Amino acid sequence: MPDTYTLAIYGIPLFLALAVLRHLAQRRRGSLPPGPRGLPIIGNLLEMPTEYEFKHWAKHKDIYGPISSVTVLGQPIVLLNSLEGCVDLLDKRSSVYSGRPTMHFAGTMIKWDLQMILSPYGERFRAMRKLVARQIGSKAAVAKPAIRAAQEREIRHFLARVCEQPDDLLHELRLTTAAVFMRLSHGYIISKDANKPDPLLKLIDTAAEEFYVATRPGAWAVDTFPFLRHIPDWFPGAGFKHVAKEFLKTNLEQVEIPLAYVKSEIRAKRAPSSFTADALEGGQFDDSVIMCAAGSLFAGGTDTVVATMGTFILLMIRHPEIQQKAQAELDALLGGRRLPTLDDKENLPYLTAVHKEVLRWHIIGPMGIPHSTTADDYYKGYFIPKGTIVFSNLWAISQDTAHHAEPTIFNPERFLGPTPELDPHKYAFGFGRRMCPGMDLSDANVFLFMALVLSVLEFGKGKGEVEGGPEPLFHSGTVSHPKPYKYSVKPRSEEAVRLIQAANDEIPPRESDAPKVKGILVP
Numbered sequence: 001m002p003d004t005y006t007l008a009i010y011g012i013p014l015f016l017a018l019a020v021l022r023h024l025a026q027r028r029r030g031s032l033p034p035g036p037r038g039l040p041i042i043g044n045l046l047e048m049p050t051e052y053e054f055k056h057w058a059k060h061k062d063i064y065g066p067i068s069s070v071t072v073l074g075q076p077i078v079l080l081n082s083l084e085g086c087v088d089l090l091d092k093r094s095s096v097y098s099g100r101p102t103m104h105f106a107g108t109m110i111k112w113d114l115q116m117i118l119s120p121y122g123e124r125f126r127a128m129r130k131l132v133a134r135q136i137g138s139k140a141a142v143a144k145p146a147i148r149a150a151q152e153r154e155i156r157h158f159l160a161r162v163c164e165q166p167d168d169l170l171h172e173l174r175l176t177t178a179a180v181f182m183r184l185s186h187g188y189i190i191s192k193d194a195n196k197p198d199p200l201l202k203l204i205d206t207a208a209e210e211f212y213v214a215t216r217p218g219a220w221a222v223d224t225f226p227f228l229r230h231i232p233d234w235f236p237g238a239g240f241k242h243v244a245k246e247f248l249k250t251n252l253e254q255v256e257i258p259l260a261y262v263k264s265e266i267r268a269k270r271a272p273s274s275f276t277a278d279a280l281e282g283g284q285f286d287d288s289v290i291m292c293a294a295g296s297l298f299a300g301g302t303d304t305v306v307a308t309m310g311t312f313i314l315l316m317i318r319h320p321e322i323q324q325k326a327q328a329e330l331d332a333l334l335g336g337r338r339l340p341t342l343d344d345k346e347n348l349p350y351l352t353a354v355h356k357e358v359l360r361w362h363i364i365g366p367m368g369i370p371h372s373t374t375a376d377d378y379y380k381g382y383f384i385p386k387g388t389i390v391f392s393n394l395w396a397i398s399q400d401t402a403h404h405a406e407p408t409i410f411n412p413e414r415f416l417g418p419t420p421e422l423d424p425h426k427y428a429f430g431f432g433r434r435m436c437p438g439m440d441l442s443d444a445n446v447f448l449f450m451a452l453v454l455s456v457l458e459f460g461k462g463k464g465e466v467e468g469g470p471e472p473l474f475h476s477g478t479v480s481h482p483k484p485y486k487y488s489v490k491p492r493s494e495e496a497v498r499l500i501q502a503a504n505d506e507i508p509p510r511e512s513d514a515p516k517v518k519g520i521l522v523p
Contacts, residue, residue, distance in 0.1 A: 173313075191512035350412065
């Protein structure tokens with residue numbers, strides 16, 4: 001094996017030479033889809049966006065058509081800006097387009113490739129997906145009494161806490177969503193004491209923050225020059241290796257410690273039914289598959305539901321007439337006598353349309369997670385080589401006038417009547433074998449949140465806010481959250497307050513399980 005100095009001196013020139021050879025080999029097989037002309041060797045490296053990629057790549061559609069491409073140091077990247085292209089390739093040819101790009105920093109060094117989000121397509125991925133699909137992968141599965149009870153209990157407690165502390169609405173929203181998913185994934189009751197942050201929740205949130213840092217495009221040279229993994233820790237420029245070790249520790253702990261907690265509860269014969277407990281008792285899957293599938297359930301569900309609900313509240317403030325219409329539908333059904341449940345959904349068509357329009361108006365995962373080809377392919381005369389990174393621009397589809405009239409306008413009516421527009425569920429959760437397996441659970445959580453909060457709460461502009469409400473601004477990133485905005489929230493009536501209190505008293509909050517993990521957590 002060559003020494004480190006040889007790798008450092010000759011590695012980059014060798015890598016560039018291999019990139020050139022790869023490019024020439026691809027040229028002989030056929031032409032990539034059209035795209036901007038790049039520079040020699042580095043290709044389109046200097047043109048790669050660092051934020052709001054979905055808007056940058058959407059411009060390609062007008063210039064190059066619905067499918068385009070760029071190259072970076074010989075690595076081909078294909079951009080799909082239409083529903084047709086996504087369905088043709090990611091759905092109909094899923095056997096070729098279900099891979100994940102190799103991310104050397106986040107995947108190889110921090111081991112995020114053990115989890116579903118970055119796992120290569122293979123036996124391990126199929127095992128995790130099979131486990132998730134079996135437990136929460138259908139409408140029938142998420143309709144189980146235990147799942148519905150956990151959702152309704154936590155959201156009803158959320159309503160009571162918001163009435164007491166309306167200024168903490170968005171914080172409470174995240175806390176409640178985390179509580180739902182931790183209960184479902186591990187049977188764990190989180191601490192909601194602001195003075196004592198829950199240890200497991202803190203650990204998992206830290207891992208999520210580190211994931212976004214680790215997967216930031218262009219942030220880590222090792223993703224471009226993989227040989228850098230072999231330089232020693234003391235070598236100049238090796239700081240990324242120290243970061244990777246810290247992130248790896250967090251990533252492993254966030255799945256291993258919750259698994260250890262569930263096992264301890266099973267030994268004590270007090271573990272409630274949960275994703276992890278049921279999987280362990282089933283005995284079909286090994287611990288690594290179970291803990292990573294459970295971690296994906298929590299991580300994938302919490303952040304996306306919070307982003308969706310943050311967007312929903314923002315839109316209700318900006319469109320009070322839509323908020324009032326949805327509330328009128330709820331009032332007509334419930335008569336102010338009870339709180340809604342998921343069983344009411346089929347009798348709430350307008351609120352269902354609001355839900356769809358929230359999903360469409362701002363796609364919270366605007367570029368999805370990139371796919372990778374596992375074999376050479378041809379599409380519409382273009383050559384797409386093995387190892388190509390493929391992005392689906394979900395935001396561009398949501399704004400396509402072929403599917404949605406006046407797409408920039410928030411209009412739930414587009415999904416009602418005899419000729420409704422394309423349901424965003426057809427694209428918002430991804431495609432093919434990489435489609436979000438928890439779509440039905442996410443849908444149930446979001447709809448129940450919307451129904452419960454609108455039945456008893458009223459959202460309005462914050463103090464000093466301009467006419468029309470807060471400006472809709474969003475963060476860039478894999479999951480696009482709304483930027484902080486001002487709001488006001490209050491119970492709709494005295495009867496609403498009584499309903500909230502009665503629901504909270506009927507099933508009072510339970511004691512947290514946080515003390516049980518003290519002996520498990522690493523100091």
